Amino acid sequence: MNIARLATAAGLALWAGAAAAHPGHESASFFSGITHPLGGADHLLAMLAVGLYAARQAGRQRWALPASFVLAMLAGAGLGALGIMLPAVEAGIAASVLVLGLLIAFAARLPVAAALPLVAGFALFHGHAHHAEMGEGTLAAYAAGFALATAALHAAGYLVGRWLPQSLWAQRLQRAAGALIAGAGAVFLGA
Template sequence: MYSTRVLIPLGLALASGSALAHPGHETASFFSGFSHPLGGPDHLLAMLAVGLYAARQAGRQRWALPAAFVLAMLAGAGLGALGLALPAVETGIAASVLVLGLLIAFAARLPMAAAVVLVAAFALFHGHAHHAEMGDGTLAAYAVGFALATALLHGAGYLIGRWLPATPWAQRTQRAAGALIAGAGAVFLGA
């Protein structure tokens, strides 16, 4: 019963990215910004992974990781808006999926400062990519859209992670989800 409630939403989330998030947008708007993280499996999995990883952390780290991601992602978009390039943006995004998946798969607990820095560094790449795909329009409405979608994806991952009971079966399920996410990250790195 629990496997159905976990595997069906996970399968739907993985299948929802059939249209990649990087074809470019005609006009930047709140809705195009909102759809960008939802439209590509690389962004979708990384953002769900942040929530899943945060759900199994202690205390303030549960909220600090998603907050750091959103803030750093906005900073990455700001860097793009200023014309400052980040090297290997797509590789950084793919690496975020791989590393975050591995952290979940191995139930790793990093010190708070290290986890926040790691998550924020990955978020810079995601934000820079969001800006690069913005198209014509203003950054403000577009950024509010992708920041809100990202926060919702973090929240979904967090709720799934907290919903799972602290049983051996649930821990194996979460580790398996982390391994699947890491496998997708490895595929993205190879593509």
Template sequence: MKTRSALAAVALATASGAAFAHPGHESASFFTGFTHPLGGLDHLLAMLAVGLYAAHQPGTTRWMLPAGFVLAMLAGAGLGALGVALPAVEAGIAASVLVLGLLIALAARLPLAASLPLVAAFALFHGHAHHAEMGGASLVTYAAGFALATALLHGAGYAIARWMPQTRVGNAIRRVAGLVVAGVGGAMLGA
């Protein structure tokens, strides 16, 4: 009986799109939100870098940094929706690329009490920028889209870092990748 109830709930949820006055806008909002982090080099590098950096951190820090980033990013979008302005949003995003790249290049292991607020502060800027690009999309579906894309980018960065061998060559490649990311961030700050 529980299986039938679950199947009925799924069927009703799937069919509920027909109840909207203008069907299709919610999926467009989700897709627009999902593609936003993928379309800009600044967002793409920062979000991959969070995963790369988190992969070489101890214990719970490995998942707390990406999760904290996504939550703070949603908070940044919420601030934007409330009309709260953040100063120097683009510079904050560029700084995130620079600093995260340097953390990877230096193989830094900051304590969670330092790394989580740092990552969360950067995420506020990313979320605020995502909201600014939202246009007429639905905030909930748009935010769900960019949150999922961000989590997937974090996961991709994490998987790449864990896939690379823990050898001198693998560590050198990671450090060079961090320097490249930092260099792009530095160029963005200088532009």
């Protein structure tokens, strides 16, 4: 399969996934918490992108970015549980996919003081959406599930990013992946 067909297939799959990104959840459980980030292309791409982005960073950013995302995501769910509403949650999630994809596409290295609040800010939206779609049940088990799934997606993105060699073709491949992620984010935003 050539690269154009692969890109077209991936784009169509992401576009279709955007329409069904958040199916209803009848009951909140550990299992439904695990499946929620995996069932929506927007959450899936953002979380993989955090891992990919972290893999090419230096020092403590490699672990601090994914860790701050998970913690801020839990805080976002907590805000939702307290009845504190965030504005434009779905737009914030879509923007996270777009911006993280662009950071990967341009091989950007933001300073820690900029990268951590950016990633954590996006994570608040993801966590708030997880809570909003929780259904009936306990937040603790559901949150443990989506936190675990998110950490696993970060780890998958990180491992792929670290596995790729520092060769020119691998850098181009990672940048192309970032561009595809950013393109999906633009679709999610309705651009």
